[in-house]
Amino acid sequence: MRLHRNLCFAVIDGLHLIFNEGEYADKVVQKLLKRDKRWGSRDRGFVAETVYQIVRYKRLYAEIADVKEPFHRDNLWRIFAVWATLRGITLPDWKYFTDTPTRKIKGRFDELSKTRKLRESVPDWMDNLGLEELGEKSWTAEIAMQNQQADVILRVNTLKTNKKDLQAKLASEDIETEFLSNHPSALKLVERANVFKTEAFKNGWFEVQDASSQLVADFLDVKPGMKVVDVCAGAGGKTLHLASLMENKGQIIAMDIYESKLKKLKIRARRNGVHNIDLKAIENTKPIKKLHGKADRLLIDAPCSGLGVLRRNPDAKWKLQPEFIDNIKKTQEEVLEQYSKMVKDGGKMVYATCSILPSENEKQVQKFLTSQNGKNFKLIKDKKILAHKSGFDGFYMALLEKNI
Known part of the structure; x- marks a missing residue:
């Protein structure tokens, strides 16, 4: 995977707003995705998913990068370098990545991942609370799952259509879905897509709802x-x-x-x-x-x-x-x-x-x-x-x- 400068800058700008300015991640990502009309779906996907992934693992990545809040821009680039290295992405020859200790990053990740609160990247108090209320086995499994990207689930609006017709309509707009057992009104997207641009959404055939x-x-x-x-x-x-x-x-x-x-x-x-x-x-x-x-x-x-x-x-x-x-x-x-x-x-x-x-x-x-x-x-x-x-x-x- 090749990193593109304008996309990476968008990620860094977004992280600054979320970590240092206290803005909400979803609102920041919405703004970032409107930044350049030339971006295709893959570009927008990279920006959104990278921002969310780094937000999820802020504590772990910051520990590995050996930086503390508030994060100035050089710190954010160091955190970004950790994310990229752990994904197996070759870092380009940019000044932000000079002297990035690739081997050390992987070693630190292996070492820190032995501790749940660092591995799952949660504050100490939250880890203690989850442990106290759910017990070790359940909390460990739950907080790991809470770090996974959520599926996009639709609820069919039965006032206007039914699940089968909605599925066919979305398929005609190149969006593939599948039924969910025990959820009578639900359709799950097979791959993420911008469903809000579909004719089916504009016509009120569905809402996005987990x-x-x-x-x-x-x-x-x-x-x-x-x-x-x-x-x-x-x-x-x-x-x-x-x-x-x-x-x-x-x-x-x-x-x-x-x-x-x-x-x-x-x-x-x-x-x-x-x-x-x-x-x-x-x-x-x-x-x-x-x-x-x-x-x-x-x-x-x-x-x-x-x-x-x-x-x-x-x-x-x-x-x-x-x-x-x-x-x-x-x-x-x-x-x-x-x-x-x-x-x-x-x-x-x-x-x-x-x-x-x-x-x-x-x-x-x-x-x-x-x-x-x-x-x-x-x-x-x-x-x-x-x-x-x-x-x-x-x-x-x-x-x-x-x-x-």
Whole structure:
């Protein structure tokens, strides 16, 4: 493989923004990919994948390169040289790579890879937390899987088409997909591609949504004609799935504290042909109180650490802090206690997170069931998904029913 100067410069610029300026990796990569209109898909793929790979293994590569944060540009080139050497890429005769100790890099990699927190490139506190909550065997396998590139999974919009027709339509646009067992609405891309440019996407035939995330709406057991509330709707991936399961019949109230996210949901809903969604920004407790005892179904896709989706957000390893985990658990308790009051007698709710930590998942549900309001509920079933077992994102979901 031959390195091209303009592509390498783009990678270095991106790493500077992520590591030194605190920008989000996905936003940085989106900007980088628009940098040069002459770049083909292979060029863009190189920039995106290299940036993400170096972000994933920042700690390991920095240790091997013997550099410390904040990384000035020479340090970033040294880290890049480590990445290239470990990939077996011959370094060109550029000033940035002068005196790169190729043999030493491989030796250091072998030596440091014996220690999990260095091999998988995670902060000490995160490694200790994962070990404490999941145990050595499970945590070791899980964090290794969380460093692998995630597959691109689509959810067919059954309001407009079906899986077979979507597969055929994408094949006509040179995108090959395959069915996934136990995921009724999912198609997996055989090779990565920019699906957002397809006619099928523009026509609202699908959304990009991981296979684990797709199980949440199914778990809620919705029926056409119901009144359903999604209280942490965000940009609405699960809201749109609920709408398709309800065949556009009934009412979905999509709520979020961020109005900007609901505006994105409005655009997506239009493209999806969904018209049974009402959007409500949560600015105070008034809209919540108005819905007390009214919902047939309630989805709480709770704010969480996101430790189940590090494959998609590798920079979260470096942005997360232990205090955030402690604070988010308190938020989860409050959200469960406050929003569960919307469920009518005999109604059901799902509490879900994209975390793999029992303290954010099973333990939160157990704690809720002993609370004042939680005593009115019973746990019907729950499901824990670990990436190293499923091949998809780490997730948790619990279905609870309110007593009559």
